[in-house]
Structure formats: structure tokens, C-alpha cells
Amino acid sequence: MGAKRVVMSVGNRVEKQPRVGANRPRCSIVLVGLLVLGLAACETRDSAGSHAALVSRYCLDCHNAAEAAGDLDLEHRELANLVQDADVWEKVIRKLRAGMMPPAGEARPERAQTLEFVVALETDLDQAAALDPNPGRTEAVHRLNRNEYRNAVRDLLDLEVDVAALLPADDASYGFDNIAGVLKMSPTLLERYLAAAEKVSRLAVGTAPPFPDIDYFRVADDRSQERRLPGLPFGTRGGTQVSYNFPMDAEYLIDVELARNLNESIPLYLEAHDLEVSIDGKRVALFTLPAVPSAPAPPPEPVSESGDEPAEPPISQISTGPQLSREERRLRDRSDDNWQVRVPVKAGRREVTVTFIGKTAALDETTRLPFLRPYPSGVNIPETRMGAYLRSVEISGPYDPSGPGDESPSRQRIFQCRPAAPEDTAERACASEILGTLARRAYRRPATEADVETLLGFYAQGRAEGDFDDGIQLAIKRLLIDPDFLLRIEREPEDIAAGEPYPISGIELASRLSFFLWSSLPDDELIELGATGRLNAPAELEAQVKRMLADARADAFIENFAGQWLFLRNLDAVVPVQSIFPDFDDTLRQGLRRETELFFASIVREDRSALDLLDANYTFVNERVAKHYGIPRVKGSHFRRVELGADNPRRGLLGHGSILTVTSYPDRTSPVIRGKWILENLLGTPPPPPLPNVPALKTTDGAGSVVSMRERLAAHRADPACASCHQLMDPLGFSLENFDALGRWRTLEESGGLIDAGGALPDGSGFEGLAGLREALKSSDRVFATLTEKLMTYALGRGIEYYDQPTVRRVVRAAAEEDYRFSSFVLGIVRSPAFQMRRSRS
Amino acid sequence: MIITRRALPRRTLLRGVGASLALPFLDAMVPAFAQSSVAPVKRLGFIYLPNGVAMNFSGINYWTPQGEGAGFEFSPILTPLAPYRDRLTVVSGTAQHQADAHDDGANGDHTRGTSSWLTGAHCKRTEGADVENGISADQIAAQSIGQATPLPSLELCIDLNFLSGQCENSYSCAYLNTLSWSSATTPMPTENNPRIVFERLFGGGGTTAQRQAEARENRSLLDSVREDLASLRNSLGAADRGQVDEYVESIREVERRIQGVETLGVDAGLPALERPRGIPERFDEHVKLMYELQWLAFQADMTRVVTFMLGRELNFRTYPEIGINEGHHGLSHHQDRPEQLEKYARVNTHQTQLFAWFLDKLASTREADGSLLDHSMFLYGAALSNPNLHAHYDIPLLTVGGPAGRPGGGRHNVYPAETPMTNLLLTLLDGIGVHPESLGDSTGRLELA
Secondary structure (H helix, E strand, O other): OOOOOOEOOOOOOOOOOOOOOOOOOOOHHHHHOOHHHHHHHHHOHHHHHHHHHHHHHHOOOOOOOOOOHHHOOOOOOEHHHHHHHHHHHHHHHHHHHOOOOOOOOOOOOOHHHHHHHHHHHHHHHHHHHHHOOOOOOOOOEEEOOHHHHHHHHHHHHOOOOOHHHOOOOOOOEOOEOOOHHHOOOOHHHHHHHHHHHHHHHHHHHOOOOOOOEEEEEEOOOOOOOOOOOOOOOOOEEEEEEEEEEEOOEEEEEEEEEEOOOOOOOOOOOOOOEEEEEEEOOEEEEEEEEOOOOOOOOOOOOOHHHHOOOOOOOOOOOOOOOOOOOHHHHHHHHOOOOOOEEEEEEOOEEEEEEEEEEOOOOOOHHHOOOOOOOOOOOOOOOOOOOOOOOEEEEEEEEEEEEEEOOOOOHHHHHHOOOOOOOOOHHHHHHHHHHHHHHHHHHHHOOOOOHHHHHHHHHHHHHHHHHOOHHHHHHHHHHHHHOOHHHHEEEOOOOOOOOOOOEEEOOHHHHHHHHHHHHOOOOOOHHHHHHHHOOHHHOHHHHHHHHHHHHHOHHHHHHHHHHHHHHOOHHHHHHOOOOOOOOOOOOHHHHHHHHHHHHHHHHHHHHOOOEOHHHHOOOEEEEOHHHHHHHOOOOOOOOOOEEEEOOOOOOOOOHHHOHHHHHHOOOOOOOOHHHHHHHHHHHOOOOOOOOOOOOOOOOOOEOOOOOEOOHHHHHHHHHHOHHHHHHHHHHHHHHHOOOOEOOOOOEOOEOOOOOEOOOEEEOOOOOEEEHHHHHHHHHHOOOHHHHHHHHHHHHHHHOOOOOHHHHHHHHHHHHHHHOOOOEHHHHHHHHHHOHHHHEEEOOO | OOOOOOOOOOOOOOOOEEEEEOOOHHHHHHHHHHOOOOOOOOEEEEEEEOOOOOEOOOOOEOOOOEOOEOOOEOOOOOHHHHHHHHHEEEEEEEEOHHHOOOOOOOOOHHHHHHHHHOOOOOOOOOOOOOOOOOOOHHHHHHOOHHHHOOOOOEEEEOOOOOOOOOOOOOOOOHHHHOOOEEEOOEEOOOEOOHHHHHHHHHOOOOOHHHHHHHHHHHHHHHHHHHHHHHHHHHHOOHHHOHHHHHHHHHHHHHHHHHHHHHOOOOOOOOOOEEEEOOOOOOHHHHHHHHHHHHHHHHHOOOOOEEEEEOOOOOOOOOEHHHOEOOOHHHHHOOOOOHHHHHHHHHHHHHHHHHHHHHHHHHHOOEEOOEEOHHHEEEEEEEOOOOHHHOOOEOOOEEEEEOOOOOOOOOEEEEEEEEEEHHHHHHHHHHHOOOOOOOOOOOOOOOOOO
């Protein structure tokens, strides 16, 4: 049944009211303007019939009214009036651009013919959109998510807070956790906001809390502590460093705890281990875990008393190791019971370092594979850990505070004035100045008198019960739960008709920009430009975008956008199976994440081509990551840029261990997950969901030998029910099989066979390995469109709809003219109606 | 009472538990809310297992007991609950009809499993602002019996929920992250950090007078915010006010809780408590700590309603402590292979052992004329039966709690296929004296006895 009816003609009317006049003369566009495009469209007049024929011939067998495969019915669609079915045709464009339709193996038109059809569809839809843009509509009320809250507090009060301890995680939609519609308010959340406001305002102002606070820092169980860790002093090993806000000049108690083995006891070591606690590099305590001599009997003298090291210990100490009586054992397990130190600290943010003093030579206790994880993570797994390790640091205080201190950056930020005299009028004048500034920044607009009055009311309440600082603290607490702080609000003009596009205000634009690129408040400069309307000038807007991307606050863009788009966040939850991957540890986990963050940041900050995301001649490694990759001659924990040769597998994101790891199972690779990741995040064409009751993926054949991954998955693709998706996912994933589940290069797979890394794009065109995949993606039409869609979703805080597609295409076209430099995508989005305008509610 | 340094070895059970902290307000707080209650306290808990349980439909079933009625034999997964046989009802045969796809396409079985478990509602397929489900049974309880306690309910979980790409396409993660909906449009956030749960329950510390002073302060702050919200509301179009209304509603609820704190009695001089430090790295320790907090909350009558998700659907956690190296979700797609089902059963049994540990604590803690367990009722189970098929029928469920020998106890009840699971939820609500006419797709009540 090849000849279903399609009402034909393509490339005709473009007019302000697209819904009327499907039957107008074909070349009316010439009259409207758009001469070139119009003529081009007219020239296709003869092809209109052929387009209808193409749809009939290649699509309608499945996408007809009766079957509507994939919920898509193309029968009786009017090619002459695309706009009325814009949502349908955008789906068609996407599938055709990705080469996914007709499915590989079915009859297909020539690629050129398909492209000609796609371009005609796009041209028509884009012309209509240019004349009648639909900017879409982000919800009017957009609550800050918790990352934004943290950054806002930082920029408002110069205070870093551990936001995960203050607020719950936010629900994500469309792959991002900053989507306006789903960021709800609830009693639980409001309670948390109240508690956070109390804590933040006290920390910032340095007013004495009613009771000492306690913060606890846990060292990851699987962090190797055999060597010096990134950021810690030379000559040390293991431990941790904590950036801590000391809210007042006061005494603080630092309590450290050693790691235990599976029996919750402290292993016996032949040598003493010294653990140093320092604040801003200055030692405040040294704790010693005494050695236990290896001789089984008699019971040894405590080292601390004898002062002498025991005589030459034997080389091997575990099986023939020291023996302790039950009482000695008990005492040893409590060695660190009193490892705490109370020290006076000046207010401000300081580095608390707790680390072991390194030994000059490798001890027997540490001569083993360097990256064995310190802890066995399960039962019946031999104890691999032999050194002394830190488990946790606890800091509590302030005790006996002597005052707020004058060094705290928060106080310097907040107290732009001090009362000229200790009397009411002078104090109030200063409070008013302080609170007016804070309100402008926090509410992201010029502060009104009413704003300041409200805050002054609470200032007065706090002042009445304490001193000037107490007043300011209470006012800040009030400010931190203000709807104008917690919620981003976009108000429609009062007199606007329903469903009309309108430009958002300059102030709203300033906020959109800053939450897009900084995940935080606009700074004074942006607020000023927004409030005076100057931000809307194209040159100013461009200058501001470039300034913002260069600013350190844009780190948030890298962390949040790349962290979610590329799934880097998921590394936190990755726990590869220890028996298969014994040398995966927290240092590697953090290192792989850091590599990709630095790489993405280099694209953004150096304004490189987005093509570099797929293929770059450099990446960033430290010793740990370099070792993982087999890159020689990289020493030390700091990350550095390394050049990559033309055939280096680490070129581009798809060679990064981070992405290869988060798309694997805990015990093996998954070509399916990797393929799905590429389809969703690079090609923007998510596969349909898996069917339940998939047949078994055999790991062994009948004879008991291990079956190759490719053979296993072939079974899926042989089943028609599975084939429609696995045909798309598996071949993409196969091309990455040279990387194991941690992203290490390999040439043999688990079955022992040689890796066959042959892959294919959804259009069926084949390629070989990562290099082939990179080239295929670089020439794909979809990758830049997908990047744009992801960026727009993140920038607007809403899902991308069919009516956004003309904008997406415009952004990509403009970027192409600038060699796909990263800023051209950002600027393209910022300049678009979707970003600068909004549709009133219909 | 409660956890003290002496009562619990510091580094065994509660490895993630730390600094000692005086909490003198704890007992003092109880009368302010609960002194009017004469009858034994009734509590309701909902414990949720992600990714179904180890069963297929061709003869392998590690969950469903052999035999019906009083003569049933415990299945491997449920064996750890044997000591509670006489106050336990295994409920077989019910279905979560609203978890089925209906016209929403094949996608979303896990999502709808979670979202309909306590609501019986078919959630709207969307990632946008039109997220819509139904009120959940625990929240119905929270809005009645929960009003007698400082916290109407607690929503707890184990997994991280800020990961990327771990939700099913076209469904907001909100549906997958929580079981609790205080209205059709308001999902309740869940918490997995024991320390934060502890502080929500008992505050960060301080004396009663300090807590009261802060409560007064918070009240006046919220009053002032309410005024702001009124003018904000007026400046928005009618259709845009939903979020602002949620804010106003939240203020009302938080003020109610504050009132309770303001009327606290005098310090009662309780022994010091250990405040959890953070999230333990091991699954079993984490789960135990979360149970411990529920036990504390019940004991202090801080709340009477809890939901607890032992994992999120689709999670890929491994369980090395019991020798399971495959990710949870992957394992649950057992493909009918006996050895994989056996492995998965070990995960489910592990979960049940932890639950039994919790029941032991409740049963051994005296309250009034009996134990905490005598005055509590739990629903324990999953939203998928055979996870390989994403089956939303023959849902694996059991209720446990109440006094020994309670009506319905010691039974395995098999209900006619297609009986909505919501009928059971209504029966549970009846048990605490809350009698909504219906819930989601319910068609009546279940007879447990």
C-alpha cells in the first residue's frame, strides 16, 4: 500500500497569520519579503509534488493513520501548510537528520534527496518562525535550586557553605535540576530554608550561636592514603584537607579518628605513625600511633615509654605479625580516643589539614600495588589495607568566643559602614545602608523603601535583644527567606493579551544571564545595566556574556551544565566491583571527573570550537589519571595539559574515563548504555524504552565457555521486538569496546577474544572504533543541534519544544560561521527570542 | 534512653554516628503535642523495596509463601520475619493498575510503580510544570494523626537523588524520587542523610529556652514573609499563583510546628544523645541508622508516619557485603535464569533481615502497656512483582505490627486478581482511625482477618 494520500506542496506561504490560507498562491512570500528564500522556495515548487511522493513512498507504510508507528501519523498532512503540523514535521526533521528513518535495511531515498526534503521543511518552518516567533514560556516562578542557593550565599555574603547539609536535592526534569516547573515549595523545604537562614546569617555576621556547632568530615573509604594527596603538603601522605569557616574568634575543638579494619579495630603496624593537624599550615597537634613490635611474645614495652624503636622488624608482618593480649588489643583500638585538640582560631575561612607525616623510604607496609583501595568493601575479601589511615575529622565550636573578629571576609562584605556613634539614629542609618545594598543584590533589582523597611524592622528586633550585629544578623535571616530571594519571578506586563510574545524586562534579563552562566545572582554591574535597560543593547549583551564566561563564577556553568549533560555527577555513585577492579579508588574517581571538567572548561574559557569536544589534541591529567591511561612521564598530583597524538584514544570526550565509567555496569562494560548515552546526549535522539521480558543475555554458551559481548547482544538484535532500538544503540556502543568499564584501553575482552570495535551510526553507515566514531559524529548534523538544545534547556529552565527548533537551527547556523566557537552557541541562545522574550499565559 | 555512647559500641553499629550532644528538650516536647492522646499511639510506616523482588511467573518465587491462610510457610525472603508471624499478614494478589502504561507508551514502568504505590493515581506523563499525581496514603495519615506530633511525617530514602540521566524519559524525576505526595501536585522531598533527619527531629541542640526563643523569632519572620507573599500573589496572573500558594501553605504548616515548640515544658535532663555524623558508606549501616532514627522518632513521638525507600527504582547499587557484584536494577532483570533469581533473592533477604532488625528494636522498646511495635503498623513491599516483566500485578506486600495475635495476623491472604492495592491502603488507614471514602483507584476495603 505504497500510495497513501499526502496533500502536497512545500515551500510556499510565509505570512504573519499562518493558520489562514492554506490555498494561497504559492509564491506569496515574494510579496512579503524574504526574496531569496522565497525564490528558493518557489523553485522547489516542482519538487513539492516529489516531496509528497517521497513521503508516500518511504514513510506511509508505517506512519499512516491506521498504524501510526511510533505515534506518528503522516497521512493527510498538508505539506502546503507545514506550520499547522509544525510539531509533527519537527519530529520528521529530527529523525531524518539523524539518519534514523527509514530504518536501516528498509528502502531509502538517496541521502541527497532526503536532505533536500529536510532543508525544504526546515526553510519553511524557519521562515514562519522568523515572522511570528514563539519564545515559549518559562514558568513565572522559578525557585533557586540548592546549587544556586549556595552560590547566591557566596556572592551575597562572601561565605562558602556546604549546601548539601542545608538543603535537600532538587528534582530534575529534562536532564537538569534547574527546571522552573518542578522546583516546588513544601513545608519540609521551608523548614530547611529557615534553618539554613539561621545558620548562614550567624556564620556571616559572626554572632555567637546558642550552642556550638559540630561539623563532620568523612574521608572516603576507598580513598588510597599511601601517598601524598592532591593539595596536601609535600612530605605527607593520606589524610584530608578541609576548608572551614570559623565564624568567630574563639576556641574550636578538632577531633580526629583513625580508620578501622573490618573488625572495627586498628591494625598493628611495625612503625609508629604520626598524624599532624594544622590550620593554615601551622601545626596545632601531632598524634602518634605507637608501633607494635613484631615479636609475638613477650608483650612489648609501649614505644612511648621506651622511646626506642624496636629492633629490626621482619619483612613480612601480617601472618607472623605481632600478637596482643585482649587487654592490649582493647587499648590499641582506643588509641585515638583522645585525639582531639582545642585551639584558638581567628574568624574566617581557613584550611584545616590532617595528614600523616610521610616516611622517607617505602615501608614494608606500603610496598604493594600503589592504588589498591584501602578498604575491602565486602565479606570474604582479603584485607588489603595495611597502612594507618584517617577516617574522619570533626570540628566543633565556637567555644569561649572573644568576638566576631575582623578578618572574616563575610563581615568585610556586609559591614560597609559602622555606626558613627553608639546611638539610635546613627546605627539605624548604617543598618539602612547595609540592608539596602544586601536587598538589591539578594533580590536582584533596585531595592525599594518597603524592602528596607521590612528588614529594618527585624534589625530593630534583633538590636533590642542584643547589639548592632545581632540586629543585622536577624535582618539577614529575614532576607534569606524572602520570596524575592528564594524565587526568581518573571511578571507579565499588565495589559498584555493572552498568548502574546513580549520582551522580558532588563532586570529579568540580567537574572536569566547570571543564573545561566553563573548559577548565581547578577552582580552590581549586571543589575545596573539591567535596571537602566542598557543590557538589551546587542553590543553590551555580547560584552557581558564574554565577561561572565571569563569570570570565575562561570565554574558553576561547567560544574552544573557539563556535570549533568555529560553525567559527571554520577561518578559519585560509581562503585566498581572491587574484585574485578581492585585499583579503582576515590582519587581516581575524582581525577577522572576533574579531567573532564578541566577539558570542558578549556573549551569554554579559551573559546575553542565545540568540535574539540569530540576530537581534541589535548586533555588534562595528573599522575593517577595518566597511569590509568598509560601516559608516561606524568608525575605528581596536579593536573596539567598534555598533547595527544593523532591516534591517541583520549582525544575528545568519548575517550575520557569519566564518561566511559559512568556508562558502564559495576562489573563490566555495557555497549547498550554507551550507545544510549551517545544517542541521547550527542545525537539528541533518545531510543524508545526497553521492553520488559528481554531474553537472556547469555554469558556462557552451552559448553560453558564465555560468550563475547557481541555474540550476546546479537541475540537482541535478531529479535524484531528488540531490534528497533538495539540496532541503534549497540553498534554505537561497540565502537567503544576497546575501553573497559573504567575506561582503560584494552584489546581483549572478557571472553579472551580480540575486541571487534566495528560500529555504525543509526543510518547504518559503518565505521571502526573510537576514531571512526569521532569522525562520524563530527560530520553528523545532530551533534551541534543537541548541544544547543541542552544549553537552551539549561538556560531557560524549561523543556525544548518543537517551536524552539527554528531557534536551535539559527543558533547552529550562526555558530557554523564562527567555526563553532563555544561562545557563538551561548551568544546565539542569549540573542534569541526564547531567551529575551516570553509568551504570556494563554 | 536512646543512643548513648555507653549503650552502643562507638564504632560497630553506628560507625557514622558521632558527637555527643545534650538534647534536654526531647521529653519535654512530648506533652506539648501528645498529652491529649489517651489511646495507645497509632503509627503507620511504609517500607519500599526498589526494582521488585525475586520472582518470575514460571515457578520460581522467593517471596510468596507456600500455602494460604493460617497454615502458610515462610518463603526465603520472608523468613527473617518469622518471629513476628502472629502479627504479620502477607498480602498477595493485589495490583497497581495505575502503574500500567494505559495510553502512555511502553516507557515509565518503574516511574509509575513508585508514583502510584501509595497514591493509586496514574501520574501525568510530563517533565514540565504540570506534574500531577495524587495524594498518598501516608500523607492522608499525616494530615490527620500526624497533626498531633511536631512532624506530621518523615520521608526517608537511601540513594542519592541528584544523579543525571537516571529517570525515565518523559517523566520528571519527581515521580521517581518520592512516594509521598501531600497533594496531587506537591511531591514531598526525601532525605538520605541521617544527620539532617536527626536535626529535623531534634534540632541542632540548645536548651528549651533557646529553642523557644528561636521559634518565636521564626514565627515573626514567617508572618512578615506571608505579607510579602500576599502582594506577590496579587502581582501574578491567576494561573501563575500555584507556586506562591504552595509557599503560603508551607508557612501555615511550619507555623503549626513552631507553635508546638513554643509551648514546650521545662528541661527534663535527658542523657546525652549521639548525633549521626553523616551518611555511612556501607548500605547495611546506612539502613540501620535510618531505622534507628525512625525508632527514635516514634519513641519520642516526634512523628507517627514514615515512608522509607530502601532504594530508588533503576538504581545500580551493588551489595558487596553479601557478595553481590551486579548492579541492583540489572540483577532484577533476572531473565528467568535460576542463578540470577537466587542472587536477587539474597538482596531481598538482606533487605528483610534489616527490616527484622528494626522490628526487633520496636518490639523490645516498652511503651505504655506494651511495646512500640504493638502500637505501630507497617506496610513492607515493592511496586513490581516480577521485575523482569515490570509486572504491576500480584504485588509483593505484607503488613506487620500491632499487638501479637491481632486480627489478620499469622496469615497469608490471597485476594482475587486485579484487586486494587489501594484497597489495602484504605484498610491500613482504617486501622489508625482515618477513614477516607476512597483513595486513587480503590474499590473498597480488604478484609485482613
